[in-house]
Amino acid sequence: MSHAPDPSPYDALLLLSFGGPEGPDDVVPFLVNVTKGRGIPKERLKEVGQHYFLFGGKSPINDQNRALLDALRKDFAEHGVDLPVYWGNRNWAPYLTDVLREMVTDGHRRILVLTTSAYTSYSGCRQYRENLADALAALEAEGLELPRVDKLRQYFNHPGFVRPMIDGVLKSLSELPEDVRDGAHLAFTTHSIPDASANTSGPVEGHGDGGAYVREHLDVARLIADAVREETGVDRPWQLVYQSRSGAPHIPWLEPDICDHLEEQHGKGVPAVVMVPIGFVSDHMEVLYDLDTEATAKAAELGLPVARSATVGADPRFAAAVRDLLLERAAKERGAAVTPCALGALGASHDLCPVGCCPARAPRPAAAGVDSPYA
Template sequence: MPEALDSTPYDALLLLSFGGPEGPDDVVPFLENVTKGRGIPKERLKEVGQHYFLFGGVSPINDQNRALLDALRKDFADHGLDLPVYWGNRNWAPYLTDTLRELVRDGHRRILTLATSAYASYSGCRQYRENLADSLAALEAEGLELPRIDKLRHYFNHPGFVRPMIDGVLQSLAQLPEDVRESAQLAFTTHSIPTAAADTSGTVEEHGEGGAYVAQHLDVARLIADAVAEETGVADRPWQLVYQSRSGAPHIPWLEPDICDHLEERHEAGAAAVVMVPIGFVSDHMEVLYDLDTEATAKAAELGLPVARSATVGADPRFAAAIRDLVQERARAERGEDVSPCFLGALGPSHDLCPVGCCPARTPKPAAAGVDSPYA
């Protein structure tokens, strides 16, 4: 038996994710949850939902979260970490409030949260913290004893997140025709967000053009590009950070260039091939499946440009091991012990507690698991 690992003071881990429909009848109600409060007509949501209907109305994200849950539970058991793992979503079952209610009724009072977003941004961090505060308020209204909830730090530069993506690029290069393999370029993709949200991502000190959101993605892209150059022996392989999945009003500036525009530009510049590397996504959910595997791949075929798409981290055992490491790191810090955070790149480890002004909300709302939490 492995030596038992100590997660004290934490008694549970909560996997917190976006959620997705699991059948055609779920698509519009799911999108109503996602766009709640925006007054978008149902007919418009049906149009937006066509991406899901192309795949039978099923988003792969829930099954991918189930696979990650299995990987985490196996890793924890194999390494003597007695920490139960629960799962709650923002927009679909299992809903976050229901899961927190279950955690409380199971007797858990100190909960660590793992969000399926590795980077700093409003939608990738602060909004999840707002969701936690909303759910805690609902439990408080029911008269339940509230747990204390903390959130694991951003893990974009943890080796267990980066190394699987390096291997994914190497595998994708090997899938390309041999005559274009060495000259293939890399397009690191992530979700586009409004430039105003990017500029205010991260701590107040990190605010500025692109904020922490762009800086963190660039750091990961450099790590992967440098490792691929070393392991393939191909130096100076061109690469660029590009964006996908824009969904906002046309008059609002969002991060660019879009992946399809980038493929056109690379083709015109004479690129022999491109590997699309979705570093901004933990798993191969709908935005990877449609925006890259369907839309961008079709654009490349139209151009006659060879492309490959590398894998996301998903339920890779090295990622599960990284989460175990982050749990232990945070538990040691909470116990007042010395901690040596594990990270790669130039930016260092992210903060444990989001400070005031970090990834500010569009409209101020309470947010849990931060310095300004009303539920400390």
């Protein structure tokens, strides 16, 4: 007789994401939350919010998280994983602190967290850990019994995350005109971050020259490019490029920008480009605007055929990967010997962030790491 998968000692999973406005009246308050402490005037935030107003003032990210939440619950139920799944956001309702309070009130004491960020960086990992510490501090101040909170490892190279992106590239190539398909260039895109943040991403021993952030993206891009070559028989050129820069012009950020890259490739005579947003879990606003709107308009201006491949989203294979990661971590917590599932050259990421990993801009407590004040 087969045994049901064992998620113990965990008694709940929390899907933790960025959040986004649900309508025009939410845009500026949402951006106030995102930029809290930076002193940005509301008039400037209204200008920044134009990207959202172009899409009716609503970000797609909350609906995408609802779809992922449904996919996780469905996968867990089909595979006998008896674990409730909650959802909370960093910057918009349902807010993290409110959801964590609900989980505690529901009796949960060992919580595992999945963040909607696959790669290692301050904003993609450490900042979520800081948000968890803030939420736990708020519950502690209310006199509630605090749960033990752990975070799933970064999953950039898990097959359930990589394979859907490979299929997305193959589909996009098939949609290009046949006469440009074999010569198409693959532009793997991710969020640009300051050079200084990239260089200090990951454990201290790997700091410098892009840090873990760039290494991880390059490894995933290589995995996808190699798989596409094997399955199409065509060796296509590729490059890691960046999008969505938002910092001051005098601060160096990772380059090249996707629009500059399209111009460069057009100048070299490249017949077509497939934009592959490997840095994003779902088709949220930065994908819809920066790629589907801005970069696509640039390509049209150049007369350069482009296609944009799909993100992973709520793909059932990604939901299965989350289940695999959950059961892997649970087995480790029970003291079992586990071989983590990971593709590429870098191996599985760490379970507990070490001291100095993706350091904060200013010292702040962070949960779910070696230096957590909430062990």
